[in-house]
Amino acid sequence: MPSYALHWFRRDLRVAGNPALAHAWKASQGRVLGFFCFDPTFLKRPDFSVNRFRFFLETLAALKEELRNLGSDLLVLDGGPEASFKTLWEELPQAPSLVTFNRDYEPFARARDEKITGLLRPLCEVWTEADHVLIEPEDVTKKDGAYQVFTPFQRKWLEAFTTEKVQTRIDAQKAGLGYLQGRISGKTQKLFSLDWERACPRLHKADQLAVYLDKVKSTVPLPPAGSLAAYRVLQDFAPKLAQYGKNRDFPSEAGTSHFSIYLKNGSLTIAQAIAGLGLKGFGKHAASGRDKFLSELIWREFYYAVLYHFPHVEHTAFQERFKDIAWENRADWFEAWKEGRTGYPLVDAGMRQLKQTGWMHNRVRMVVASFLTKDLLIDWKWGERHFMHLLLDGDLAPNNGGWQWAASTGCDAQPYFRIFNPYLQSQKFDPKGDYIRKYVPELSGLTAKQIHEPPQVRGYPSPIVDHAVMRAKALALYGEKK
Ligand SMILES: Cc1cc2nc3c(=O)[nH]c(=O)nc-3n(C[C@H](O)[C@H](O)[C@H](O)COP(=O)(O)OP(=O)(O)OC[C@H]3O[C@@H](n4cnc5c(N)ncnc54)[C@H](O)[C@@H]3O)c2cc1C
Known part of the structure; x- marks a missing residue:
């Protein structure tokens, strides 16, 4: 069988504008298998939420369906990444030549990724990309280290925003948005040419998603899950953007985007939101609501950078x-x-x-x-x-x-x-x-x-x-x- 790639999904639960998945697709001419594994350590975290987990499962289900329609599939395994990758290598008649994933910035995830990358490197090529934040924490620093104050962080972030590297990432989202628009109009296409049933029938049968979906119930009504739902939320918010600055502080106004639920699991990203809303940088918009909105997205990136550079904040006061x-x-x-x-x-x-x-x-x-x-x-x-x-x-x-x-x-x-x-x-x-x-x-x-x-x-x-x-x-x- 010709060589193929494996994309490890984590907090990037979408196809549209997914940079590491796109790399896998290009490198293997569409022969890509999607893979996700639950991590028991994560499921036992004291801040675990059953409702958020149910929403995550529904997002995985939407992604699986999308990948199947596109000619690939998502395999969901239990038992943590180390054991799951071991199972893959034992069961697959032919191992992938490339594993791709998008980078994560939380302390737990960084340690996990370092370990798994070390295990995989002798076995195949490993390729990672930036996705969850627009500008990675290492790229918004000053001479003597990380920023601790938002305003200078924002200034530096806006400088990085205009660079070719970042603008190329935003531009790359336009094709993804076009693909989502196509899905709304019912356009179907076969982007991929390998699925789990063909690659390994035994693993295909071992999929755990349905088992979890059966077990885990939410105590609150959940919004629609998946990248198409996130795209609709993006479209619904676009006409409200100009008034964002005026309405955002009033809880009865419904003036905010509700993107956060989708940003959390990557069915929407900041790059996608910026491309979709046509955000250009401060002072470049006729309506100040746009600047204010961009600034809120930068607050999110600031807190990611703080956690990345000062991981002690997870357990104790920064000061x-x-x-x-x-x-x-x-x-x-x-x-x-x-x-x-x-x-x-x-x-x-x-x-x-x-x-x-x-x-x-x-x-x-x-x-x-x-x-x-x-x-x-x-x-x-x-x-x-x-x-x-x-x-x-x-x-x-x-x-x-x-x-x-x-x-x-x-x-x-x-x-x-x-x-x-x-x-x-x-x-x-x-x-x-x-x-x-x-x-x-x-x-x-x-x-x-x-x-x-x-x-x-x-x-x-x-x-x-x-x-x-x-x-x-x-x-x-x-x-x-x-
Ligand atoms: C005590 C406290 C706890 C919070 N917990 C979370 C959390 O667990 N997850 C979370 O995503 N946000 C959290 N926020 C930030 C903010 O309240 C939410 O991001 C926002 O309410 C989500 O709604 P929205 O998507 O409609 O926001 P919008 O106003 O439409 O903003 C757009 C996006 O900008 C980002 N953003 C907006 N405000 C902030 C902010 N103050 N800090 C960081 N990012 C921001 C979010 O990603 C948000 O989706 C918290 C804020 C406070 C004060």
Whole structure:
């Protein structure tokens, strides 16, 4: 049999504009097999989320179907990458001459990739590409190391953005977007010419995806999964982009993109979003909403770079002085926060949105995170973990970054003495109370004036803490660490 390539899918669950898959395709004239393996270590992580995993499985199922329609297939194995690659090499009558994958930047994934690359190199060629971030952490540094402040990071990122290397990557996405548009119009094509049934019937039968899909159920309604669904979300957002700057902070406006759920598993990438929305760099757009949106994408890249260069943030505060704050950590307050029963309407609406939908608006994420750490004096790591359990877009780098920002323990974080007032945040960002009414129906009869700091309402708790008192306590607690 002529030589062929194996593409190892991880956080790049799409065909369109997938750089390492495209390399495999070119190098082997379309003779590419897709492969994914579950990692038991990952499934046992304390921040594992059953709902996000179900969404991941549905994304894998959409990818498998897409690959089959294109003439290839996806094999899903259990048992971790080391054991799975061993099985492949034992079972395949002829081993692949090339293995490709897109790079990952989390500490766990980097160690895994280094190990697997070491094992594979003596057996075949290994080729990797950048995909999950637009500009890799090593490419946005200064003379004396990594950036710790967002604004200069963004400046450097924007310089790199205009380079030929990065613009070529963005341009390369246009063909992928055209392919997705073709799929919407029902165009079918056979891009690949090798599948698992032909390559190895025994492995083909060993596929585990259906077993997992059968076992794992979600507790929230999930959005449609897969790269075509992500492309539709991209198309839906395009006309809203010009107003993004104006609407993005108002949770009742539906003014944000909802890309995060798809970015997390790579059914959409930042390069694709930038190509699809025609983002050109700061000051190059008539509407400032575009600049603001690009800036948010850069925040994501910033947090990836922080995790990459300072991996200790995964387990502890970025700032040494805030590593051992004497949190009060009251279990009953934590429970009230999780259940959306703190008596602070905007906080409760956000926590209920999270529980009911697996997503929360960014402004409200900031408010509830600030409330947990500065009003309830509970360790940000408790909140970070709870978010990871429930968020469909739960992603180590931006989640850790968001929590450390709100808790004032991160790099370029909110200064500890600037504490959100949950009532004022509510008046400013949910002025009519529509968002609160949607998620806290007990308060739906109140006027826009009453709803932010409500009078006693049957079935709704009184505030569990006094904001002014807790603010003073937080200032003292953080102040000790100055
Ligand atoms: C405490 C806290 C926890 C968070 N946890 C996560 C998480 O687990 N996963 C996650 O993807 N984002 C997280 N964020 C960032 C942000 O809230 C979400 O990315 C955003 O709400 C997703 O909705 P969207 O796609 O509609 O965003 P949009 O406003 O449409 O933004 C577009 C994209 O830009 C990126 N982005 C936007 N805001 C931020 C930000 N503040 N930081 C980093 N990237 C950003 C995201 O990739 C987002 O999809 C967190 C923020 C906070 C304050």
